Amino acid sequence: MKRTLRLSMTSGLLAVAACLALHPEQSQARDAQTILKETCQGCHTPEGENALSRISHQRKTPEGWLMSIARMQTMHNLQISDEDRRTVVKYLADTQGLAPSETDGVRYALERRLNTVEQFDDQTKQMCGRCHSGARVALQRRPAQEWERLVNFHLGQWPSLEYQALARDRDWFDIARKDMVPLLAKRYPLDTQAWKDWQKNMPKAEAMVGQWSFSGHMPGKGELGGIMTVSANGTDQFKVAVDGQYADGSPFKGEGSAILYSGYEWRGNVTVDGVNMRQVFAAKGGELKGRMFDKAHDERGLDFVAAKQGTKQLLAVQPGYLKAGSEGEVTLIGSGLEGKPSFGKGVEVVEVLEQTPERLRVKLKAAADAAPGVRAVSVGALKGVNLAVYRDIAEVKVVPAFSVARIGEGGGSTPKVQGRFDAEAWGKGTDGKPYRIGVFPAQWKVEAFDERAKEDEDVKYAGTMQADSGVFTPGDAGPNPQRKMSTNNAGNLKVIAAVDDAGKSHTGEGQMIVTVQRWNNPPIP
């Protein structure tokens, strides 16, 4: 096992290790306190009641704790079984985790949304976010001394750090110690009211058991909905079954397991259609929200939101738009859907085709003179989702507007990272302001982003765009003797979507960098 783990680590496949570690088996040979005492205390000094130096002065997400322990294994020869590691991660995430509010705004990192353009101040971007995500920092809580030790660890472990661009132009170590440490200790302190309150009021895991009505959207495939059934399978652990379908009728069915950390961090492994998918959700009241993605290809994933049976929630309208003067079928997804649906001015419910507490399928008609714009949808007293009515498409946006795909395979161990795109149509409201209509089917292609890309024939080498799905598969890794200077199959491309609206074509454009493999790929990027 140790050998396997090492191989995974060195191939940069920490994510694989992550999934192993976050899925405990039933039997636990040693409890967390025993492991901490017998295994961690070898280096960490006891401090009073069950506390250990370093460990007891930090709070992190489950992935954060896993990365810390993995670091001890790869860098400090820690010997620990996978089972013990799972036990410790679970214990520390529960007792020294983050409150839900403390992960707000940075969950994209846990959800492996690697095309996120982060929003941090310049200092944090340059001092921390230049090598890893700023979110990795924002998902930790430490006092000043622990932040300072983290700085020392960084420079000690990677001595070239202070020689790199955006470090060699400044007294990096001094700035890290004197500016960043106080700033981080203030921004992300160990002791917070939010965590104290959360510990007191942390919901019981049993609240997760039952049926959940879910809605999702998978770029390149479309919208989906269905029921997720959760049953208890040990403390904070569950069996999970999903049963749903995509808008095109294809099934979305699978089974697996999940575990709840810190009272709300839901991590599941569900095999759908032979694909092992990971669930990273946050539970909040009767809602589960996050992302579900292919474990081996985390760019292939869907936005997911679910409502617990017995609660009353309106989650989604699929599709979320209708053309003025036309009729169309629309499905509402939620829980406890009762009463009359209403779609706002100019939109008439022609017929209710199906109505269950989780699903309401209706035929709608938008009046020819319906004003273009967004309408609040309601079912009985439930609100929270919108329907867009449009006459013309004013603009098509490629989402994500800026993205990174990666070459892979070609004899190497690292898989390719695809580009996956949506074409988002926008309209112009009566007030002249743009509004989002929704995701439309499109025809896709790539072009050279600039003169250099044209000259280097990036389109020819960097990969292939699937015209009808917006899925781009990069080329093989490694030097390519056919290219100038035997360079690899990297490229700088325009991603172009053409949306047809009643015979009129609208195009949108994004940028995709096709670059080299991500060698270091821990659970939190």
Add this chain to the structure above:
Amino acid sequence: MLHTATRGLAAIAILGACSFTAHAEESKALEAGHEYMVATNYPNNLHVIDLQNDSLYKTCQMPDAFGPGTVQLSPDRKIAYVLNNHYADVYGVELDSCKQVFHASITQQPGEKARSMFAFTVSHDGKELYTVANPTLMLNDHYEVKQPRLDVYATDAGMDAKPVRSFPAPRQLTIMQSGDDGTLYVAGADVYKVNVKTGKFDVLIPSRHWKRPLYSAPDVLYVWNQQTHRHDFSLLYTTAKFKDKKEDPATADYLYGFFNIDLATGKTETVDFGPLTEIYFSGMRSPKDPNLMYGVLNRLAKYDIKEKKMLQAANLDHSYYCISFNKAGNKIYLAGTFNDVAIFDADSLKQIGKIQLPGGDMAITTAQIFTR
């Protein structure tokens, strides 16, 4: 830990094993008057190339792991000192015999792990070796980054050399050369001159802190520590020259330049030599015409320094990091990245040859050309 403690012994053992199998070739002495080039590559080769016929003369096997493989030659050109084993050790290899005659670990203090970021050289008289150690104290449950150290070794100290003197040093130091008067010139945030007896660092050429009106602070990352025919110490920089006091980056001129120290006189220069249009990893002035500057990475380019303009550029089969001239200055040898040395005519920039090396990637090696 065990590994650290026995590194010196392991080194001897490995060298011994290798010289046993390839004894005849390795002990082939270099010939007087011949011009040679040395370059290192994976897994841990020190190659000697004879420039009389541009072919591989012999290969010495080095101990431990490769990287960065930076070579510094003793003034008599008999010993190649190599910073290697992941920036952790300096090995002295006698070129005539391939025998290891010197070893110093960058790590010297109890409990520390230290690395040298290309920062080492031999003194002008060959008697001392200077290294800058960037140490970290490895405590039980945390690290403490310590102040860097200039460590001075006697080159005759053998296989477990200990510093004869040690001085505190600034952070972020890189390459260095020893002047004819014994002054040590070290690149860092600025270029320092160092008294190796007292350990006193003085700014000789302001770099990060230069006061050139309308110029941005320069960006310097220069890790090719070459011992040039011109007997100088030289580093490339890039900078922005603004139009006016508004310092608008959009309208600035982006420039390439070099810092230079004449190792005989200590005279310094800070010279812009042309517009920044592409990146060069290393650059060097022609030994025969000091007004010509060459740079290499994805192309080999030639500049007229006085005119501040690019004269010519040649395409390359692949990237090369490290540029060297033969002494006559008519041939350029490109090393780094793959395992071949490309030879170019310095006047026409036409490729005139290629030397394939056994072993793997040369990576960030610093090649040296010298005459015996």
